[in-house]
Amino acid sequence: MSAPGPPSAVRPSDLDPRIAARLKRDADGLIAAVVQQHGTGEVLMVGWLDDEALHRTLTSGRATYWSRSRQEYWVKGATSGNRQWVREVRLDCDGDALLVTVEQEGPACHTGTRTCFDADVLLAAATEGADG
Amino acid sequence: MSAPGPPSAVRPSDLDPRIAARLKRDADGLIAAVVQQHGTGEVLMVGWLDDEALHRTLTSGRATYWSRSRQEYWVKGATSGNRQWVREVRLDCDGDALLVTVEQEGPACHTGTRTCFDADVLLAAATEGADG
Secondary structure, eight states: OOOSSSSSSSSOOOHHHHHTTTOOTTTTTEEEEEEEETTTTTTEEEEEEEHHHHHHHHHHHHHEEEETTTEEEEEETTTTTTTTTEEEEEOOOOOOOEEEEEEEEEEESSSSSTTSSSSEEEEOOTTTTOOO | OOOOOTTTOOOOOOOOHHHHHTTOOOOOEEEEEEEETTTTEEEEEEEEOOOOHHHHHHSSSSEEEEEETTTTTETTTTTTTEEEEEEEEOOOOSSEEEEEEEEEEEEESSSSSSSTTSSSEEEEEOOTTTTO
């Protein structure tokens, strides 16, 4: 007689149940978050949040993720000092992706680059005006 | 005596093996892709690509995804006409997220909004200059 509810991968959380009800989590209870710099529009990184990481991100003002490798919460910048101050959080149309707009202090990437997408270009944009 | 190789979830693909070797796929053989409008920086949507979807995205000029619900490839806009013309593709520092820069025709979201993040604001940005 188990009641309907979130999958067992979901850890206990104080997240607003009205928000929790709209989330579509993966098998590990996580949602992908696109992290974007306010103003410039730079895509800084992709992180992963469970319900509690989202709760902390929404209420603390600091972007907080679930570390899949360490299996623990991490407040971005707690060690590195490269903190992310949360300005806005949006959920996508089907509830399985977040857009977190932040003010990024310093580099977002642990490699020291501004974004996590700076180093590995698989396809480069054509030169502007090349055909004209 | 099975040879080392990608997990069984990886479908056959013509993707350049030098790129395939850098990908860190999830248990379903997929990588999350952030799709961004060229020029404006709008984050339009998050899609999912397997090796072959990435190969097609890199070589066809049209953003191509793996549909997790339909379990098939879909070329964005093939049905709706809201096509995405690929300008640039980047892989992140740990190989598990893509940034695909596109020229989006029409709305990116199947709901008819410009982006998939337009409707559900969980946390709104503070008003500029509110404290002074």
